[in-house]
Amino acid sequence: MRLGGRRGLRWRLLPAVRVAFRIFGRGWNDFYAWMLDRQERHNNINRILARDRHVEGKDKGLYDISRGPVHAAFLKRHGLRPTDRFLDFGCGYGRTAVAILDYLEPGNYVGVDLSAERIRMCHEYADLEGLSERRPRFVDSTDNAMPYLEDASIDVIFATSVFSHMPMDQWHEVLEAARRVLAPGGAFILNYHTSGTTERNVSDLKDYYYPQSEVDAVFARFGFEAELLDGWHDDLSPENRDPLLRMVRLRLADGAGARAAAASEAAV
Template sequence: MGAADPSGDRQNVVHRVRHALRYPGHIAYHRAVTADDTARSPEAAVGHDPSRERRAQLGRMQFDYLLAHGLRPEHHVLEIGCGNLRAGRLLIDHLDTGHYYGIDISPAILLAAQGTLVREGLQSKLPYLTLVGDLTFGFLPEGHFDVVHAHSVFSHSPRQVVEQCLAHVGRILAPGGHFDFTFNRTEGREHQVPHEDFSYRTRTLTTIAARHGLKARFMDDWERLPQGQSKIRVTLMSDRARTVGP
């Protein structure tokens, strides 16, 4: 890991431009930026929330939402973009041993996640924490996960990454399982800050999902919570089993 960039965190325009020029690829850029941010503060490296209390609140909100939608200890959960386990620490504690699988593109943040496990005393729950370079999930078993969860991932992902994820996530969903993801919603023109912030229309995402055999539902109850993104849930169109939760 290189030395921290003195120009500031990822909210700093100079910081963004410098890394975008040096690391033009999406994965390489985020690994570099996250490494710098993690060197400053592993807790603050995930998300744009200024306070520790707010970060903890958002992690709790994600967990409570899944719990309210039927998450049980025996379920198998995959968290895409697990980061330093802002929500993952609560999921790991709730789930049976070995039932949590977290993936991330950043080696630095996964090391921070290991520190979270130690700090929270969760080693005995044997969670899986794995580095990935794409969202094809080829190394994961078919039909295994009851819940796949991605918070603030598509909000930082270009369309090709979103498409890749939705093209492959159906293979790893268990019968009755679902994939929840948040996104920056726009009613107008879709726009982006290169490598950083991406906004999508709901119809764009539901159309991509349908193209890959997934039924998408906009989650109105999430919209009413005090957070800044929208949420969609996808299930397999061919899945006649009862979905997890309502």
């Protein structure tokens, strides 16, 4: 990313801010939440929708609201049922939420994001679309242990463009929590960047690429079997077929969520 002017200066200062957070004992999620909340503090859902309408091309990124229905269609094709209790991990501005809320039974959607400002915009977006009666639950939390969810209370977790921005110690915490909150037979659908080599590639502060062998070992260590979802680029990002971006569906090897977590705790 090339940024000039004051914005570029602020971006270049971020590594120093990250170090300061570390010195004061604050973790990655605290830093990331601080960074996003600063960036979003004057933003609102109407601005995002306006920008979505006026910016052409692939640089829209998270502002590309048309991705929401694409996410919903993808999830349905991969077995999401209206009765499923669904966790949208790293829900951003709520574009998946707004596209899926009418499909899910009321009360079955939980979206979590570490940015309080983005969660504010999820509420704005759901209200704007008249979806509040679907009872979405939006949670602002930096705690990867997911204390806001009970054991075995979720059937499908979806995390898109989240693990690709997470250091490995955060992967561990999230996978551990996913194992606890997934109901028996549940699935965790997520995408991540593989480095394509035997080395890690951490190119800047928020892009993390890991060797496939490391990723496989981590999924196995937390008791998950991974199924590569081939062809997902056709569904979700036809204009950006990054071969290093992979989508998988994880299932607990013994089919049980909370049960597996309790067993491993007892074994420690």
